[in-house]
Amino acid sequence: DAKTTQPNSMESNEEEPVHLPCNHSTISGTDYIHWYRQLPSQGPEYVIHGLTSNVNNRMASLAIAEDRKSSTLILHRATLRDAAVYYCIRGGSNDYKLSFGAGTTVTVRA
Amino acid sequence: DAGVTQSPTHLIKTRGQQVTLRCSPKSGHDTVSWYQQALGQGPQFIFQYYEEEERQRGNFPDRFSGHQFPNYSSELNVNALLLGDSALYLCASSPGVNYGYTFGSGTRLTVV
Numbered sequence: 001d002a003k004t005t006q007p008n009s010m011e012s013n014e015e016e017p018v019h020l021p022c023n024h025s026t027i028s029g030t031d032y033i034h035w036y037r038q039l040p041s042q043g044p045e046y047v048i049h050g051l052t053s054n055v056n057n058r059m060a061s062l063a064i065a066e067d068r069k070s071s072t073l074i075l076h077r078a079t080l081r082d083a084a085v086y087y088c089i090r091g092g093s094n095d096y097k098l099s100f101g102a103g104t105t106v107t108v109r110a
Numbered sequence: 111d112a113g114v115t116q117s118p119t120h121l122i123k124t125r126g127q128q129v130t131l132r133c134s135p136k137s138g139h140d141t142v143s144w145y146q147q148a149l150g151q152g153p154q155f156i157f158q159y160y161e162e163e164e165r166q167r168g169n170f171p172d173r174f175s176g177h178q179f180p181n182y183s184s185e186l187n188v189n190a191l192l193l194g195d196s197a198l199y200l201c202a203s204s205p206g207v208n209y210g211y212t213f214g215s216g217t218r219l220t221v222v
Contacts, residue, residue: 036211041215043200044213095166096141096158096207097166097168098211102151102152
């Protein structure tokens with residue numbers, strides 16, 4: 001039970017921003033929002049996570065809606081290396097597992 | 111700094127056999143989780159180990175068992191292998207709750 005909803009696929013051009021939406025309308029107050037991505041033939045890679053405030057790191061930004069029912073992962077300048085499946089995951093404070101759904105397949109055009 | 115190391119990378123077993131997969135967590139990480147990823151699907155949580163005990167378990171039968179050693183490394187054991195156990199088995203480690211997990215590249219298990 002992934003408990004999040006993401007589009008199946010998105011396309012982007014190289015060096016343009018990518019905005020990946022995620023719906024988690026049943027999120028509880030203590031659930032974190034995690035993003036991972038998986039490149040072909042590799043294990044998932046941590047991207048970013050947050051609770052309430054917007055978060056930034058060297059890879060991406062995470063914008064969390066004020067009601068926390070949705071969030072958006074922002075890749076500021078897509079590169080070919082960013083082509084991957086991106087997973088949005090809800091994580092409870094007492095739930096140690098990551099529940100992966102189908103994710104969003106991102107294609108980057110050169 | 112080595113990340114998560116899994117061995118072997120590939121494995122072929124016969125139905126009914128038993129298999130052991132190994133995982134060395136990233137340095138400084140004390141929590142280890144195991145996931146099963148079938149082709150074309152997202153990873154599914156098997157269980158998590160912390161302080162040498164199984165802390166949480168996913169919806170997997172008792173044929174799947176594990177162990178964590180004092181140095182935080184871990185093993186996943188699968189008994190009575192079925193054809194449906196063919197998958198990529200991923201190990202992930204973390205320094206604690208609500209931190210990001212570091213995944214290994216996985217062990218590709220094929221049951222024939």
